[in-house]
Amino acid sequence: MDPIRKDEFDSEACGSKAPKSKxxxxxxxxxxxxxCSFDGAQITLLPIMDAAHLVHGPIACAGNSWESRGTLSSGxxxxxxxxxxxxxxxxxxxxxxxxxxxxxxxxxxxxxPPAIFVYSTCVTAxxxxxxxxxxxxxxxxxxxxxxxxxxxGFVGSKNLGNRLAGDALLQYxxxxxxxxxxxxxxxxxxxxxxxxxxxxxxxKLMNSAGIAVTSRITGDARYKEITWAxxxxxxxVVCSRALLGLAKEMESRYGIPYFEGSFxxxxxxxxxxxxxxxxxxxxxxxxRVDRLTEREESRLIQDLRPYRKILKGKKAxxxxxxxxxxxxxxxxxELGVQVVGVGTNKSTEDDVRxxxxxxxxxxxxxxxxxxxxxxxxxxxxxxxIMIAGGRNMYxxxxxxxxxxxxxxxxxxxxxxxxxxxxxxxxxxxSLANPIWKLAASPAPWDKEVPYDR
Amino acid sequence: MTVNRRNKPAxxxxxxxxxSLGAVLALQGCYRAMPLIHGSQGCSAFPKxxxxxxxxxxxxxxxxxxxxxxxxxDANRNLEEALNIVLSKHRPDIIGIIGTELTDVAGVDYAxxxxxxKRERNMxxxxxxxxxxxxxxxxxxxxxSATVEAMIDEMIQQVGHRxxRTVNTRQITLLPGSFLTPxxxxxxxxxxxxxxxxxIAVPDISTSLSGHLLTGFSPLTRGGVPLDSMLQSLQxxxxxxxxxxxxxxxxxxxxxxxxxYKVFSGAMxxxxxxxxxxxxHQISGEPVPLRxxxxxxxxxxxxxxxxxxxxxxxxxxxxxxxxLYSISAWLEELGVEQKALIxxxxxxxxxxxxxxxxxxxMDDAEVLGxxxxxxxxxxxxxxxxxxxxxxxxxxxFPVWNELGAYMSVxxxxxxxxxxxxxxxNLLMQREAKHRESSVRHR
Numbered sequence: 055m056d057p058i059r060k061d062e063f064d065s066e067a068c069g070s071k072a073p074k075s076k077x078x079x080x081x082x083x084x085x086x087x088x089x090c091s092f093d094g095a096q097i098t099l100l101p102i103m104d105a106a107h108l109v110h111g112p113i114a115c116a117g118n119s120w121e122s123r124g125t126l127s128s129g130x131x132x133x134x135x136x137x138x139x140x141x142x143x144x145x146x147x148x149x150x151x152x153x154x155x156x157x158x159x160x161x162x163x164x165x166x167p168p169a170i171f172v173y174s175t176c177v178t179a180x181x182x183x184x185x186x187x188x189x190x191x192x193x194x195x196x197x198x199x200x201x202x203x204x205x206x207g208f209v210g211s212k213n214l215g216n217r218l219a220g221d222a223l224l225q226y227x228x229x230x231x232x233x234x235x236x237x238x239x240x241x242x243x244x245x246x247x248x249x250x251x252x253x254x255x256x257x258k259l260m261n262s263a264g265i266a267v268t269s270r271i272t273g274d275a276r277y278k279e280i281t282w283a284x285x286x287x288x289x290x291v292v293c294s295r296a297l298l299g300l301a302k303e304m305e306s307r308y309g310i311p312y313f314e315g316s317f318x319x320x321x322x323x324x325x326x327x328x329x330x331x332x333x334x335x336x337x338x339x340x341x342r343v344d345r346l347t348e349r350e351e352s353r354l355i356q357d358l359r360p361y362r363k364i365l366k367g368k369k370a371x372x373x374x375x376x377x378x379x380x381x382x383x384x385x386x387x388e389l390g391v392q393v394v395g396v397g398t399n400k401s402t403e404d405d406v407r408x409x410x411x412x413x414x415x416x417x418x419x420x421x422x423x424x425x426x427x428x429x430x431x432x433x434x435x436x437x438x439i440m441i442a443g444g445r446n447m448y449x450x451x452x453x454x455x456x457x458x459x460x461x462x463x464x465x466x467x468x469x470x471x472x473x474x475x476x477x478x479x480x481x482x483x484s485l486a487n488p489i490w491k492l493a494a495s496p497a498p499w500d501k502e503v504p505y506d507r
Numbered sequence: 508m509t510v511n512r513r514n515k516p517a518x519x520x521x522x523x524x525x526x527s528l529g530a531v532l533a534l535q536g537c538y539r540a541m542p543l544i545h546g547s548q549g550c551s552a553f554p555k556x557x558x559x560x561x562x563x564x565x566x567x568x569x570x571x572x573x574x575x576x577x578x579x580x581d582a583n584r585n586l587e588e589a590l591n592i593v594l595s596k597h598r599p600d601i602i603g604i605i606g607t608e609l610t611d612v613a614g615v616d617y618a619x620x621x622x623x624x625k626r627e628r629n630m631x632x633x634x635x636x637x638x639x640x641x642x643x644x645x646x647x648x649x650x651x652s653a654t655v656e657a658m659i660d661e662m663i664q665q666v667g668h669r670x671x672r673t674v675n676t677r678q679i680t681l682l683p684g685s686f687l688t689p690x691x692x693x694x695x696x697x698x699x700x701x702x703x704x705x706x707i708a709v710p711d712i713s714t715s716l717s718g719h720l721l722t723g724f725s726p727l728t729r730g731g732v733p734l735d736s737m738l739q740s741l742q743x744x745x746x747x748x749x750x751x752x753x754x755x756x757x758x759x760x761x762x763x764x765x766x767x768y769k770v771f772s773g774a775m776x777x778x779x780x781x782x783x784x785x786x787x788h789q790i791s792g793e794p795v796p797l798r799x800x801x802x803x804x805x806x807x808x809x810x811x812x813x814x815x816x817x818x819x820x821x822x823x824x825x826x827x828x829x830x831l832y833s834i835s836a837w838l839e840e841l842g843v844e845q846k847a848l849i850x851x852x853x854x855x856x857x858x859x860x861x862x863x864x865x866x867x868x869m870d871d872a873e874v875l876g877x878x879x880x881x882x883x884x885x886x887x888x889x890x891x892x893x894x895x896x897x898x899x900x901x902x903x904f905p906v907w908n909e910l911g912a913y914m915s916v917x918x919x920x921x922x923x924x925x926x927x928x929x930x931x932n933l934l935m936q937r938e939a940k941h942r943e944s945s946v947r948h949r
Binding site: 080081082083084085086087088089090091092093108111112113114115116117118119120121122131134135136137138139140141142143145146153156157159160161176177179180181206207208209210211424425426429444445447448449451452453 | 515516517518519520521522523524525526527528543546547548549550551552553554555556557559560563564565569570571572573574575577578585586588589590591592593596607608609612613641642643644646723724726729886887890
């Protein structure tokens with residue numbers, strides 16, 4: 055097995071196909087933060103809710119990571135099971151292929167999933183397990199797809215893992231099934247993971263405008279719907295630059311046009327819906343979208359009024375990965391919140407360009423450096439709030455800085471018009487919480503004024 | 508009595524957690540420390556995320572960020588780079604290099620590398636050690652105790668050639684096991700010091716992961732036992748280890764310095780608390796402080812109040828070995844049926860238990876615990892408990908479904924009382940719900 059096909063991936067690991075984009079920077083020992091490729095591959099594929107996801111390796115890769123994401127399911131929950139081959143010493147020495155085979159058989163026999171995804175890990179890649187062959191043999195024997203995902207942690211960053219997962223979908227899943235004939239032509243949502251149920255808000259909007267979803271890739275997805283993704287009329291790449299390659303490949307293979315869009319902020323949401331209707335080449339649909347977006351936007355303006363009053367002029371530091379780095383800026387701007395610092399750690403050149411389009415000249419770019427660097431920006435720019443991922447949440451708490459979680463562990467959905475209103479509310483509640491005053495004032499005996507007898 | 512395993516090839520819904528996470532946890536209990544995981548990025552990102560989620564605190568950890576080519580050619584180049592950066596940027600007092608399955612399978616020798624690194628740079632004053640913790644062996648518990656052992660080894664070596672040692676008989680070294688919460692460690696420290704002893708806990712998560720706002724953010728650990736106290740602990744007249752897994756580090760101190768030790772395998776329930784307080788009373792010659800006499804009565808009274816609730820109830824618990832042992836003894840006192848006991852991996856203490864123990868995962872808990880009324884495990888067990896129809900009681904690591912789990916006390920009379928009430932309340936609520944659903948509407 056050759057888990058890393060360098061020639062294919064290096065140039066486009068983090069973004070567009072054009073070689074102008076920088077390759078994924080090597081993580082710096084002693085200063086690295088964030089997950090590995092294995093993590094990234096799971097992020098992309100775990101939301102296929104009815105499939106079984108088996109980690110081939112010693113326990114930690116599965117034991118430390120299962121049930122760690124806020125991606126929600128509207129039905130089946132098999133993907134929330136943690137499956138691991140749990141290799142021990144002797145498996146490492148004599149090889150774990152037999153155990154892998156038995157594990158696949160066991161899962162297929164007991165849970166009857168529509169498909170099994172098998173993830174390689176550093177150790178199984180290092181000892182040269184022929185995962186592809188085991189999966190192929192098992193799949194043929196069992197009559198269900200058994201899909202190898204060759205994304206061991208040490209090949210690179212989370213982003214690369216997303217890409218490798220997309221690759222597995224292209225190679226083994228997309229194009230292997232056909233939709234029911236009554237399914238209307240629709241849109242694939244690529245790279246929307248239904249964190250806190252965001253996908254459902256988006257689908258509600260699309261339904262109101264009469265736009266069908268063909269496949270969800272992969273938030274709250276069922277395995278079957280991804281097999282017929284090639285029958286969609288349009289691909290929308292939502293918030294994941296790493297899966298752009300998937301959309302591009304689908305364009306060249308199946309002639310499906312794609313666009314990149316976001317649902318953070320009213321403007322972006324409207325743009326995305328319009329773009330869908332436009333690419334569907336359906337006049338009626340375009341008119342319906344126009345009516346819907348006008349109605350939603352005017353209602354939103356009403357609803358936002360009290361919050362905008364409070365949020366206007368507030369300053370925020372935004373530290374998040376990839377597309378959210380720019381798409382959330384739009385949402386914040388609509389609320390009157392000024393972004394004074396923004397992380398570009400995991401952003402591609404395109405992302406940075408989009409950030410530049412949306413922020414003023416005096417916004418500070420935070421390329422790397424983790425918590426210390428973010429805090430410095432918050433202090434220097436006198437930011438009122440920090441918006442980042444869960445890993446930095448308690449960093450902010452220690453420094454008594456109001457905080458909003460924007461990444462995958464959160465419990466609030468911020469996409470679409472309703473999402474923007476929710477974001478406005480969350481920002482307001484966070485800023486207005488009495489704890490900031492209480493925590494900042496000393497205990498009575500620490501106040502300097504002596505007791506007046 | 509017997510240790511069983513269900514016959515199935517894959518682990519389904521594992522309780523087992525990588526050893527390296529245990530090491531990171533142990534180092535959080537040392538002041539200005541930096542655990543440095545020698546592995547790929549994910550090897551540190553996952554433990555960091557999981558520990559953060561459980562303790563709701565920032566967690567200090569770094570990585571040598573190995574990539575494929577580094578593993579093939581020279582993984583230690585990354586480690587050296589990481590050490591350079593960590594030392595120059597953060598100046599930690601303690602560095603623990605944690606070897607992973609990746610470095611182990613690749614056969615990377617970082618112990619020798621660390622030695623020459625220290626020699627070349629003339630590193631003094633701090634404590635730098637390495638520990639081998641591949642995750643195809645053991646679990647959180649073994650990673651934790653092995654790290655404490657390696658730390659103690661390094662301390663002994665450093666102090667060893669500094670001449671004779673004076674023993675302070677009024678000072679006790681406490682080696683708290685990995686299953687104890689910050690509040691538990693605090694409670695144990697208080698119990699021991701109530702008899703007039705000085706206590707040095709190694710490590711001491713009670714002052715680092717218990718939540719404090721004192722010093723703002725630091726990339727290093729912000730609390731825990733400082734290095735000089737740790738070194739001073741070598742002068743203690745006695746070691747008290749809580750949890751059987753901590754016997755090995757205690758024995759290290761005994762073999763190298765002759766410090767006698769006492770191991771308390773169990774830490775929960777009336778008997779375990781009695782044993783500990785009686786022991787402290789005997790070695791100190793001090794009377795048992797009044798507050799513990801009161802607490803003992805409170806506990807007995809609350810157990811009397813609660814015993815109606817426990818009658819005829821059955822429990823399934825799935826935990827790390829020491830924790831399972833400890834909780835099983837407490838369950839014994841409640842008079843409930845222990846339907847299934849599941850440990851993450853096999854240790855002598857679970858093998859020696861008088862009950863049947865299974866080595867397994869949450870799925871085994873589901874199958875073996877069918878019909879149980881109460882389910883005790885980490886938060887990964889919530890779904891299983893639901894499917895079984897049992898009330899869910901979070902314990903161990905990780906717990907993310909309730910606030911303040913890390914501040915819950917389980918040791919001493921107070922802990923036993925808190926847990927008995929909690930378990931009783933859960934069963935009471937469950938009963939009420941059942942009654943509600945069985946009301947017939949006409």
